[in-house]
Amino acid sequence: MSRDLADPEDELDIDTESEEDLEDLALGEDYALNPQFVSMVVDAADRGDSERLRDLLSALHPADVADLMGFLSADYREEVLPHLDPEALAEILSEMDHEIREEVLEAVAPETLARALGELDSDDAADVVDDLEADKRAQVLAAMPETERAAIESALSYGEETAGRLMQREVVAAPQFWSVGQAIDHFRREADDLPELFFDVYVVDPSYHPVGAVPISTLLRSKRDTPLAQIMESVSDIPVDMDQEEVAYIFDKYHLISAPVVEPGGRLVGQITVDDIVGVIHEESQEDILALAGVSDAGRNADVMDIVRSRLPWLLLNTLTAALAVSVIQAFEDEIAQIVTLAVLMPIVASLGGNGATQTLTVAVRALASRELSAFNALRTVGREMLVGLLNGSILAVVTGAAVYALFRDVGLCVAFAAALVINMFMASVAGALVPLALDRMGRDPAVSSAVFVTFVTDFTGFFAFLGLAALILL
Structure with missing residues (x-):
């Protein structure tokens, strides 16, 4: 096996570093893996040094091991996999990118996977099982205890990116007639059945409907004879079929740490905690950023043809809109032939308009995603962006118009250029605000397709305004 990573500049040939030394070496100040450490792992794999590999891997947090697997090629991942700590395997799998995890899961025995998944909360276990091929999924589930298998199958029955798929079924609940002391005594007796991490005790009525929640901090501060109903707080119920983006919005708006998930009848079926929401926010923000460019998440191991298929349709649509914009140039080809300078200046008008539109578009899409922009304030927002476009266009017109006059000494050309720039900057602001609003309506x-249409507006308007004004003024 040949190495595909460079050796570290100063290869460490002493295999007696302490685990603390390796931890310091593994991560940079930005908590990203150091290339030198990755090279050390590759070198140990090349030499078949199992003990060294185990030492290097054990020095890493499971999340860093998952990151390491993303840097390694498929051959090296296969070499490293048997040396992973079996007790940490489940958490490592839950932290991996989906593309890499699918590949790694195929190399792990069903019985090993079943034992590992038993260490995870039901939401994380379901997320891992969802990446398995149907045959292997059946084998893994068959090897799991009935209770854990039922929890995972229940989670997988909900739609992707819904609260049901996101939630963990393990919750801490108590009847509303209990006191603080009764609750604490019960939790201590049933400690093995409690979730690994929880923030609230959900107070439920006889129908198991959540009527409130007691934060753990409040529970510990209260006297033993205090009724839970007296200290509970109101809760924001999350319907099991709610989209995960909506769930994240609720968590952000109401500053939640956890929330109960209820089925259509209102019965408590699980909970969502803030650590799950952090992942959702990261995932949704990545999707929006990529969508603005008309691409999907390529990932570190994406197939070339998959990337081509995700990007080509938008490029083809952009080709069509560009052809329409260029048709304006063709309509003024006689004017351009008489005044060649027009061909030099018209891309500047279109480019500045495009940049202005991108600024407005980005702000509008972000405002829509964060629910800051709606029909109620749309008119005010569009009006503000129109004014910004006029002011920016006017300032740019003065600056660039002066430059055009200094270069070409033609007042008419300067006026046509400056006026076209003001018009295009104004239209750029209008399109940047209205297009995403219309698409959302x-x-x-709006994050996926706005850019193509906004670019068409600025190109078409820029070319038409400049060439049309030039034809009227100069010819």
Whole structure:
């Protein structure tokens, strides 16, 4: 096996570093893996040094091991996999990128996977099982205890990116007639059945409907004879079929640490905690950023043809809109032939308009995603962006118009250029604000397709305004 990573500049040939030394070496100040450490892992794999590999891997947090697997090629991942700590395997799998995890899961025996998944909360276990091929999924589930298997199968029965898929079924609940002392005594007796991490005790009525929640901090501060109903706080119930983006919005708006999840009848079926929401926010923000560019998440191991298929349709649509914009140039080809300078200046008008539109578009899409922009304040927001476009266009017109006059000494050309720039910057602001609003109103994702249409508006307007004004003024 040949190495595909460079050796560290100063290869450490002493195999007696302490685990603390290796931890310091593994991560940089930004908590990213050091290339030197990755090279050390590759070198140990090349030499078949199992003991060294185990030492290096054991020095890493499971999340860092998952990151390491993303840097390694498929051959090296296969070499490293048998040396992973079996007790940490489940957490490592839950932290891996989906593409890499799918590959790694195929190399792990079903019985090993079943034992590992038993260490995870039901939401994380379901997320891992969802990446398994159907045959292997059946084998893994068959090897699991009935209770754990039922929890995972229940989670997988909900739609992707819903609260049901996101939630963990393990919750801490108590009847509303209990006191603080009764609750604490019960939790201590049933400690083995409690979730690994929880923040609230959900107070439920006889129908198991959540009527409130007692934060753990409040529970510990209260006297033993205090009724839970007296110290409980109101809760924000999350319907089991709610979209995960909506759930994240609720958590952010109401500053939640956890929330109960209820089925259609209102019965408590699980909980969502803030650590799950952090992942959702990260995932949704990545999707929006990529969608603005008309691409999907390529990942570190994405197939070339998959990337091509995700990007090509938008490029083809952009080709069509560009052809329409260029048709304006063709309509003024006689004017351009007489005044060649027009061909030099018209891309500047279109480019500045495009940049202005991108600024407005980015702000509008972010405002829509964060629910800061709605029909109620749309008119005010669009008006503000129109004014910004006029002011920016006017300032740029003065600056660039002066430069055009200094270069070409033609007042008419200067006026045509400056006026076209003001018009295009104004239209750029209008399009940047209105296009995502219109698409959102139509039920389309404004982050995905806005850029293509906004670019068309600025190109078309820029070319038409400049060439049309030049034809009127100069010819």
